[in-house]
Amino acid sequence: MRVELISQRAEFDRLGPAWNALLAEDAACPEGMDATSTHEWAGALIDAFLDDGQWMIVVASDARGVCGILPLYWVKYGGTAPDSDALAVLTELNGGRNGLLVRAGSADTLNAMLDHLARQVSGWDRLLFRTTLGGRSNRMLDELAGNHGRRVVRSEETTSPYLILPADLDQYLRALSQNFRKETQRRERRLRDMGTLDLQIIDGAAETDTLWNAIIEIEKTSWKETAGSSITAKEREQRFYPTLLPRAAAAGQLLAGLLLLDERPIAYCLAIRFGDTAIGLKTSYVEDLSSQSPATVLRRLYFDALAQRGVRAYDFMGACEPHKMRWTETAYSVALYSVFNSGLRGAVARLRHQAKARLRRGLIRA
Known part of the structure; x- marks a missing residue:
């Protein structure tokens, strides 16, 4: 397997067919990804919100072609301190039912991509993204933590309605x-x-x-x-x-x-x-x-x-507001995940994250 990091627009544009082919593997409502995970959506996010140097794409390939795509940008997480830098999947700028564009949901491929990212890009402590609960990306994360020892933490959770027509x-x-x-x-x-x-x-x-x-x-x-x-x-x-x-x-x-x-x-x-x-x-x-x-x-x-x-299906997106729930009784949940850098920086960030979580729980009990 070959993993590379790209940051040029021409290279991004060439990924279109492979990108959407990976998405098509896992695009069933409600557990799969949606149109906010397309190559076209990502291109619009880059052009509308990001400058050169603010985004990068991790691309994994094998003998069959592109097998993994991780589109990222730099964010500040939890404050403005120098040690709060994180990378996030592009759809954190604007997204819906998102996940991980990895062929067959391979945790081995995803782990290789994260290893390459850690070696080639310095200064980040965690990777942020959202996935639909119960979907293929969730299972990939479970395997990533269980078989590869990655530190994966779930935090925010939101629920949105959908309708099977x-x-x-x-x-x-x-x-x-x-x-x-x-x-x-x-x-x-x-x-x-x-x-x-x-x-x-x-x-x-x-x-x-x-x-x-x-x-x-x-x-x-x-x-x-x-x-x-x-x-x-x-x-x-x-x-x-x-x-x-x-x-x-x-x-x-x-x-x-x-x-x-x-x-x-x-x-x-x-x-x-x-x-x-x-x-x-x-x-x-x-x-x-x-x-x-x-x-x-x-x-x-x-x-x-x-x-x-x-x-076949219509996703209302957003909160389960009364005017939406008049049409349906079904909903899905999306959670925010952090995958921490395997180095010292990631370990420190994870300890800080755990301390803040314990503090919040203590305040709630009080």
Whole structure:
């Protein structure tokens, strides 16, 4: 096996097919990775947020080709002291159901990559990343700790909802909540009484500017604008999504929904897909039609459109908020992991981490 470290954009660009092939091995919802682990997503993160020298990719290859990819960037963890430097997988900048891009979930390959990283890159005490609990990456970490003696610590945990799209959405909603089903139908009828209601599925590169302009128009007239949580209030999101959309569309991953009333955009769902799973990145609607729940109507029409396009699952992402849990009763959990450097620096960081954890537990008991 050959392991190398790359940091040039041209080398990164050549990894695209191998990168997404590794992802395709482990991309089933809910335990596998999602479209935020693609090569296109990583490229958008680099271009939107990182300068040269802030990122690197550990690449493992064998006779069959690329067998492991670990995309990293430098972060500060737990403070600004010189000894708090860490490396994190790129999706810590923005991600979803992520994991480790290693062929067949081989802990031996991952261990070789970490050994190479420790030899070639100095100054880091831990590697940070998130994985879906119960998935292949979790099993890889268990083997990494058990068979290779790596120090692996799990900390933060979050839960997000997902929906396995039913063959008959109307029947599914009837069983889930008769009241919710009837309410959704009533809202749709009222919107149709107000004018021509149309759902557009936007998936082409030529449509990304139109989509982005509609998103901004809706965000500016949504409740989020007043609350300060709209895309227009978040500089990072304004940098990232216009960078992502053309890449995702060119790769066949864009799958957004736009609801129009008499050609006016009134709600959107910005989503991307990989394999048979779509993930919802952002959703909003215009405030003046809030009484008609345009976002709920959009989702009802959008889920039917997804099923027609061969999508099996929809990941709502984010917290299990009430408006999401009206559609589903299922959820997955993601945890933050630290794999500590095997040298002295990593040992000191691990002891410090354990001391802080004990202190927090003591404060909670007190």
